[in-house]
Amino acid sequence: MRTALCDAFGIDHPIFAFTPSEHVAAAVSRAGGLGVLGCVRFNDTDELDRVLTWMDDNTDGRPYGVDVVMPMKIPTEGTSADLSSYIPEEHRRFVDETLLELGVPPLPEGEGREGVLGWLHSVARSHVDVALQHRPVLIANALGSPPVDVIEQCHEAGLKVAALAGAPKHALSHVANGVDIIIAQGYEAGGHTGEIASMVLTPDIVDAVGPDVPVLGAGGIGSGRQIAASLALGAQGVWTGSIWLGTEEYRNLAGNKGWETAFLRATSSDTVRTRIYTGKPARLLKTKWTEAWSEEGAPAPLPMPLQNLLVADAHNRINASGDPDVISMPVGQIVGRMNEVRPVAEVIGELVAEFEATVKKLDGIAGI
Amino acid sequence: MRTALCDAFGIDHPIFAFTPSEHVAAAVSRAGGLGVLGCVRFNDTDELDRVLTWMDDNTDGRPYGVDVVMPMKIPTEGTSADLSSYIPEEHRRFVDETLLELGVPPLPEGEGREGVLGWLHSVARSHVDVALQHRPVLIANALGSPPVDVIEQCHEAGLKVAALAGAPKHALSHVANGVDIIIAQGYEAGGHTGEIASMVLTPDIVDAVGPDVPVLGAGGIGSGRQIAASLALGAQGVWTGSIWLGTEEYRNLAGNKGWETAFLRATSSDTVRTRIYTGKPARLLKTKWTEAWSEEGAPAPLPMPLQNLLVADAHNRINASGDPDVISMPVGQIVGRMNEVRPVAEVIGELVAEFEATVKKLDGIAGI
Numbered sequence: 001m002r003t004a005l006c007d008a009f010g011i012d013h014p015i016f017a018f019t020p021s022e023h024v025a026a027a028v029s030r031a032g033g034l035g036v037l038g039c040v041r042f043n044d045t046d047e048l049d050r051v052l053t054w055m056d057d058n059t060d061g062r063p064y065g066v067d068v069v070m071p072m073k074i075p076t077e078g079t080s081a082d083l084s085s086y087i088p089e090e091h092r093r094f095v096d097e098t099l100l101e102l103g104v105p106p107l108p109e110g111e112g113r114e115g116v117l118g119w120l121h122s123v124a125r126s127h128v129d130v131a132l133q134h135r136p137v138l139i140a141n142a143l144g145s146p147p148v149d150v151i152e153q154c155h156e157a158g159l160k161v162a163a164l165a166g167a168p169k170h171a172l173s174h175v176a177n178g179v180d181i182i183i184a185q186g187y188e189a190g191g192h193t194g195e196i197a198s199m200v201l202t203p204d205i206v207d208a209v210g211p212d213v214p215v216l217g218a219g220g221i222g223s224g225r226q227i228a229a230s231l232a233l234g235a236q237g238v239w240t241g242s243i244w245l246g247t248e249e250y251r252n253l254a255g256n257k258g259w260e261t262a263f264l265r266a267t268s269s270d271t272v273r274t275r276i277y278t279g280k281p282a283r284l285l286k287t288k289w290t291e292a293w294s295e296e297g298a299p300a301p302l303p304m305p306l307q308n309l310l311v312a313d314a315h316n317r318i319n320a321s322g323d324p325d326v327i328s329m330p331v332g333q334i335v336g337r338m339n340e341v342r343p344v345a346e347v348i349g350e351l352v353a354e355f356e357a358t359v360k361k362l363d364g365i366a367g368i
Numbered sequence: 369m370r371t372a373l374c375d376a377f378g379i380d381h382p383i384f385a386f387t388p389s390e391h392v393a394a395a396v397s398r399a400g401g402l403g404v405l406g407c408v409r410f411n412d413t414d415e416l417d418r419v420l421t422w423m424d425d426n427t428d429g430r431p432y433g434v435d436v437v438m439p440m441k442i443p444t445e446g447t448s449a450d451l452s453s454y455i456p457e458e459h460r461r462f463v464d465e466t467l468l469e470l471g472v473p474p475l476p477e478g479e480g481r482e483g484v485l486g487w488l489h490s491v492a493r494s495h496v497d498v499a500l501q502h503r504p505v506l507i508a509n510a511l512g513s514p515p516v517d518v519i520e521q522c523h524e525a526g527l528k529v530a531a532l533a534g535a536p537k538h539a540l541s542h543v544a545n546g547v548d549i550i551i552a553q554g555y556e557a558g559g560h561t562g563e564i565a566s567m568v569l570t571p572d573i574v575d576a577v578g579p580d581v582p583v584l585g586a587g588g589i590g591s592g593r594q595i596a597a598s599l600a601l602g603a604q605g606v607w608t609g610s611i612w613l614g615t616e617e618y619r620n621l622a623g624n625k626g627w628e629t630a631f632l633r634a635t636s637s638d639t640v641r642t643r644i645y646t647g648k649p650a651r652l653l654k655t656k657w658t659e660a661w662s663e664e665g666a667p668a669p670l671p672m673p674l675q676n677l678l679v680a681d682a683h684n685r686i687n688a689s690g691d692p693d694v695i696s697m698p699v700g701q702i703v704g705r706m707n708e709v710r711p712v713a714e715v716i717g718e719l720v721a722e723f724e725a726t727v728k729k730l731d732g733i734a735g736i
Contacts, residue, residue: 003733167637168704187555188565196636197556197565199588199597200701204636220567229567229597231733232726268564268572269535333568336536358600359727359734365371365599366727 001227001355003236005181005214008160009034009063009137013352014237015227016183016216018067018140022051022058023249027344029062036065036140039127048127052134065138065162066131070124071304072145072177087310091299095314098292104314104321125150132157138181142192143280144170145177152178162216166194166201168208175209182209183239186219190242190332192282193219193273198230206234222334224354228362231355242331246338247347257322259329260341262287268336276311277330279304285331289318369595369723371604373549373582376528377402377431377505381720382605383595384584386435386508390419390426391617395712397430404433404508407495416495420502433506433530434499438492439672440513440545455678459667463682466660472682472689493518500525506549510560511648512538513545520546530584534562534569536576543577550577551607554587558610558700560650561587561641566598574602590702592722596730599723610699614706615715625690627697628709630655636704644679645698647672653699657686 005014012032019025025035037055042048055064128139128150139146139154140162146154154161155178162181165171171182184205186198196204198219206215217230218239230238244250245263262285272286276293279302284290292298301307315328373382380400387393393403405423410416423432496507496518507514507522508530514522522529523546530549533539539550552573554566564572566587574583585598586607598606612618613631630653640654644661647670652658660666669675683696 001733002735168635186565186567188568196701197554197567197588199554199566199594200556200636200704203591203593204704220565223571225571225601226567228600228730232596232600232730233593267536268568333564336568336572356734356736359730359736362596362600362727362730363736365369366724367370368724368727368731 001352003214003231005237008214011063013348014216015348015351016065016138016237016239017244018239018241019244019250021244021250021253022055023252024244024247024344025064026055026058027247027249028244028348029059029064031345031348032062033348034063034065034138035059036067036138038067039124039131040067040069040142042127043123045126045130048130049133052131052136056134063135063137065140066127066136067140067142068124068127068131068146069142070121070128070146070150071143072147083306083309086306087302088299091302091310094299095310098289099314099317102288102292102323102326104317104323104326107313107317107320128153132159138162140164140181140183145174145179148177164192164218165205167196168201168204171205171209171215175213181214181216183216183218184235185239186217187273188283188333189219190271190283190335191330192278192280194281199233202230202233202235219332220334222332222337224351224356225358226334227351227355228358232362242334243338243347244344245331246341247344248341249344251341257319258324258327262324262327262329263331263335263338264340265324266331266335266338268333271331271333271335275301276307277328279307282330283332285327285329285335287324287326287328289314289326289328369720371582371599373605376582379431381716382584383716383719384433384506384605384607385612386607386609387612387618389612389618389621390423391620392612392615392712393432394423394426395615395617396612396716397427397432399713399716400430401716402431402433402506403427404435404506406435407492407499408435408437408510410495411491413494413498416498417501420499420504424502431503431505433508434495434504435508435510436492436495436499436514437510438489438496438514438518439511440515451674451677454674455670456667459670459678462667463678466657467682467685470656470660470691470694472685472691472694475681475685475688496521500527506530508532508549508551513542513547516545532560532586533573535564536569536572539573539577539583543581549582549584551584551586552603553607554585555641556651556701557587558639558651558703559698560646560648562649567601570598570601570603587700588702590700590705592719592724593726594702595719595723596726600730610702611706611715612712613699614709615712616709617712619709625687626692626695630692630695630697631699631703631706632708633692634699634703634706636701639699639701639703643669643675645676645696647675650698651700653695653697653703655692655694655696657682657694657696 015033017028020038025037028035160180163174163179164183164185184202202217214236216239217235221238222243383401385396388406393405396403528548531542531547532551532553552570570585582604584607585603589606590611
């Protein structure tokens with residue numbers, strides 16, 4: 001499975017794997033894909049620095065990428081405490097009462113209550129600065145174009161810049177800003193996502209940006225058949241995320257209690273697209289927590305970055321409790337396909353083999 | 369482009385075309401696909417009888433199908449007048465006021481005001497009875513499994529029965545009821561649709577029903593690349609709808625005023641999934657009419673079949689006015705790709721050619 005992106009990055013398969021786990025990212029890169037480490041969870045840049053040093057040392061010299069969350073325009077900024085003053089009392093009360101109803105205990109005394117600061121612009125910028133002291137080949141931004149000076153900073157350091165787009169007009173805007181690679185993020189994807197499904201979005205973006213801009217298909221990719229479909233639609237590679245939650249390497253990530261149980265039993269109907277995670281629409285596993293926010297009387301989610309600050313403590317409590325009925329976790333519709341936990345290398349091997357078998361089957365249909 | 373379905377039906381390409389226009393359906397069948405005539409618009413069974421006679425005479429002996437709208441369980445039934453008494457005054461007032469605000473004039477004196485009765489169970493049954501006096505090879509049901517006695521009636525007459533499914537569990541239930549072919553209707557499709565996108569739904573249903581039950585991919589299919597993607601996902605053919613609205617043959621259907629203008633300018637972002645058309649979630653073109661129903665203070669849509677009775681008169685008025693900003697019309701997200709009006713045979717030819725080119729491109733990527 002070779003496209004021009006394989007040569008551009010020196011990888012064997014055009015399979016890009018977004019993951020918050022350095023263990024998964026490194027294993028993907030070692031297996032011939034491109035592991036992309038999500039940085040949003042690193043409040044402490046020193047920790048990110050240590051983790052990227054580990055990546056440098058554990059990828060057998062293969063390339064890897066990093067993913068930041070950075071709006072192009074500088075949004076509401078300030079410390080966690082400053083911003084918290086904007087959160088209405090009604091919202092705090094709803095969160096407290098919901099956690100009580102769902103039986104989620106308070107955190108043990110002394111455990112951290114800080115929100116995820118990676119959503120803040122200044123923190124995301126520091127992630128880029130730290131990353132550039134290591135050897136990533138790609139910086140991807142989950143919120144579209146990064147600021148133009150960040151794109152230039154990356155280009156000067158020899159990195160490619162990728163950005164997620166949920167509509168052709170956003171893709172065109174990213175290209176105009178200097179972004180090199182568009183990630184066409186379909187409706188079925190986990191995390192932040194728009195309303196256009198991959199089957200329509202991928203070819204629309206491919207046609208909009210033209211042949212000189214590589215497009216990665218994202219959303220709904222968890223098998224070799226789905227990779228073949230995405231490449232048929234014109235993508236030069238695929239951007240995957242959810243599938244890596246079902247790997248042995250992911251178990252190394254702290255706070256994984258309950259997730260596996262929830263993923264393994266979920267069907268493709270068990271996700272919901274909602275603003276409750278960050279303030280922008282994102283697809284999450286459907287649990288009692290997400291359902292509570294859609295009941296009558298629930299408050300409307302707050303804008304980014306306030307919503308994440310509002311629910312950060314709740315997420316910590318939910319993760320600590322490990323109740324699979326309540327967890328709050330981004331995942332795509334392919335969660336229905338995640339039915340066993342396997343090593344990353346085995347998953348990659350199966351994706352590639354099924355892709356090849358699918359192309360042979362299509363040859364038969366086409367009479368080639 | 370040959371799959372087992374081509375042999376089963378005696379068609380050249382596994383392209384199934386749902387359309388309310390007998391001119392489109394016949395042209396698709398003549399071009400080697402399978403035209404499927406939507407019957408829901410026929411309140412008068414004699415008219416359906418005449419149209420199917422026309423189909424018999426204008427398909428060069430090629431096979432065709434019919435599509436009915438029939439819930440498996442018998443729903444609220446009765447005459448249009450009986451049922452109307454269940455419609456709340458608030459809803460009638462909202463419709464009247466909205467039409468006034470949108471500048472949609474009343475119907476000219478004497479023009480028909482009857483709703484679309486095809487949503488009623490008894491009417492759908494009469495459609496089946498009429499169809500069986502002609503020579504369709506397939507009966508498809510937009511609402512899932514038809515009643516078991518209808519399936520038996522069709523099988524005795526030598527017809528195959530197809531049913532739409534928006535989730536694997538529905539597909540399994542259809543198969544248990546005796547349905548022969550599953551139409552995997554993805555989120556991006558026009559008309560009635562569920563929440564799972566085609567990229568995930570098609571392989572999920574293919575895997576659920578197993579290799580003996582043919583699956584048609586539906587939703588997001590408007591190009592040869594999309595056909596290749598759907599067949600890569602395991603479908604044995606595709607079920608298309610929206611794309612035929614942009615054909616010369618479709619212009620023969622009465623009441624087409626304004627639609628073409630609206631379709632040709634729409635992007636893939638210009639649709640909405642809503643219950644306002646029939647009471648069940650269906651994807652429509654986003655217009656001032658659909659937007660009015662999502663504004664604050666708008667009433668919640670009524671259940672099927674009341675919602676359609678409520679808006680039937682409004683649809684007649686909107687169609688008669690022909691204002692492209694206001695039309696109420698089911699269409700899928702591929703509407704963004706419908707940028708010119710062409711003859712059906714040309715569209716089929718392009719679908720097949722692009723499918724073949726796409727498979728050759730995948731061969732290059734796979735190194736075959």
